Amino acid sequence: MHNLKPIVLTSPHNDQVKRWRKLQSRKGRQTLGTLWIEGEHLLEESVKAGWRVRALIVDQEREAEHRQWWEQRIKNVPVYFLPTRLYRTLADTETPQGIAAEVEIPKREVDPAIPADGVLLLLDAVQDPGNVGTMLRTARAVGATGVWLGKGTVDPYNPKVVRAAMGALFHVPIRMIDLHEELPRLRSAGYRVVGTHPRGDNVHFDVSYPGRTAFLLGNEGRGVDPELMRWVDCKVSIPMPGGAESLNVSVTASLLLYEYLRQQRGGSLDC
Structure with missing residues (x-):
């Protein structure tokens, strides 16, 4: 009782x-x-x-x-x-x-260590609560080591984010950061930073993602800040043979994270 x-x-x-x-x-x-x-x-x-x-x-x-x-x-x-x-x-x-x-809300470390391995989701000024909540939910599903929120990104504790995340908020490591400072640190720690761009150099299915990968996704309207793009190791695009102009940022995040997971799992089965 x-x-x-x-x-x-x-x-x-x-x-x-x-x-x-x-x-x-x-x-x-x-x-x-x-x-x-x-x-x-x-x-x-x-x-x-x-x-x-x-x-x-x-x-x-x-x-x-x-x-x-x-x-x-x-x-x-x-x-x-x-x-x-x-x-x-x-x-x-x-x-x-x-x-x-x-x-x-648990107190966050001021300067926590960069994860030794795994996949990170980096968000640059993503403002829609539903998008951020959905990305947290997907990050939990694939076992991402963290979601880092750059300046201008919606508060992860916004009620609409909390609802869209469906409980993932409580399980995925979250950091509020300055991406201009953290991207160089990630690269120095051996992470490959992958940026999304509608005219990226590579189709994301064709790129090999190492164990230490950080996906950088941008604002719903303008995309990733060009100043941040200079820290990107590889620009990728999502193929859209059907002719769509763009995809929702949370859908893009899901495609990237699951391609990373597929590659880490390796192997193939006849079905």
Whole structure:
């Protein structure tokens, strides 16, 4: 059983409610060092990954629907019951699931070591939350060693990113970096930096990707900053024989990451 008695909050002017409302903005999340997540699935993933739950917030009219779940998984954490109308003012989805949490954002190392091996995804000013969330989800699926977010990239703790990532946010190593500083360091560490360009020198299927590979993807409108391109070892393009002008950046990331995975696995089977 959960050993903390639920606290009922009814006023939108309550200090706790005001605190959770601040989590709707990037500035609020940075100031408080926490984020707001909704639904049992995302809560489950955050708990599995060891992220600390600061508070559990439940729609009072739906508490019976979620009680067994939280009593089995969330221990010694304050639980707050809110009337439906008040809960909905905090929820970020059109059809709230009735359970949410304030979760601590793990403190990041100021200058962490570059991974010894593996594939990295580097994002230059990618601004669409759905794209970043999808790329985090794909990065987790292929076992990427990290997703590094350059300046101008959307906040990874934006609620829309969190939802699109489907729990990957809690498992993929994320860094907020200056790509102008980190690209030279990656190359010095033996990484091959691969940039995407619609008129790249090579079709990405034809390129051999070594164990240490970093894919650089750019802004949805302008692509990769030309200043960053000078640090790229190889420019690749995605073949589009059907005549499409371009692909969504998250689709491009998926194609690159899975080609890398295919090459690392090697071999072939008759089917």
